[in-house]
Amino acid sequence: AQTVTQSQPEMSVQEAETVTLSCTYDTSENNYYLFWYKQPPSRQMILVIRQEAYKQQNATENRFSVNFQKAAKSFSLKISDSQLGDTAMYFCAFMHQGGSEKLVFGKGTKLTVNP
Amino acid sequence: DARVTQTPRHKVTEMGQEVTMRCQPILGHNTVFWYRQTMMQGLELLAYFRNRAPLDDSGMPKDRFSAEMPDATLATLKIQPSEPRDSAVYFCASGGGLGQWVTYGYTFGSGTRLTVV
Numbered sequence: 001a002q003t004v005t006q007s008q009p010e011m012s013v014q015e016a017e018t019v020t021l022s023c024t025y026d027t028s029e030n031n032y033y034l035f036w037y038k039q040p041p042s043r044q045m046i047l048v049i050r051q052e053a054y055k056q057q058n059a060t061e062n063r064f065s066v067n068f069q070k071a072a073k074s075f076s077l078k079i080s081d082s083q084l085g086d087t088a089m090y091f092c093a094f095m096h097q098g099g100s101e102k103l104v105f106g107k108g109t110k111l112t113v114n115p
Numbered sequence: 116d117a118r119v120t121q122t123p124r125h126k127v128t129e130m131g132q133e134v135t136m137r138c139q140p141i142l143g144h145n146t147v148f149w150y151r152q153t154m155m156q157g158l159e160l161l162a163y164f165r166n167r168a169p170l171d172d173s174g175m176p177k178d179r180f181s182a183e184m185p186d187a188t189l190a191t192l193k194i195q196p197s198e199p200r201d202s203a204v205y206f207c208a209s210g211g212g213l214g215q216w217v218t219y220g221y222t223f224g225s226g227t228r229l230t231v232v
Contacts, residue, residue: 035220037220042225043204043225043226043228044223044225045206045208045223046223047220047221050220091157091158101146101163101210102148102160102163102171103148103160103221104160105157105158106157107157108157
């Protein structure tokens, strides 16, 4: 079974600075997708960024980028120019391609952006 | 923007009572998931449907939980009888075909916060 590990329960960063959230996963599959979801205090789960395992190029969405290391099974999220609105829980998630399309989530990292 | 609508947003009930949570997926989405979120366990998949047919409910306690999709616009999650350990936030998420949701991600509802006292 696939597992997703987020080793940082909590992190904080100063506004305008850069922060990196860690995620590792365990799978025997070769084809899969990885995601980062954001959950602000409103509880809404919001897709931040996704990565297809077959793509070597790291995904980027504005201030958000990932460092995908397939051999190391690592998928970290970098937030540049942090903003107060980035304060939220961040969840890393895995999905096997061609399988059941279930998302397996990590336990999350609580990020606080300080003014 | 299209939204997944969950009702109720909050529910407080006494132990032993029946609880029904409802989800209206986005029109045209053919896959619906139910997740439960707790501090201890994080986000756990309870069940999911494609084209209204249940595909996997292995994460759901069968003796008290049931999930159905009576039609394409409604998914329900029922707990009977409810217990204090069921207290959690229950999320519904929907997605279109594989090509769509890989691009746009599954869309989550705002969740139902259930408290069983």
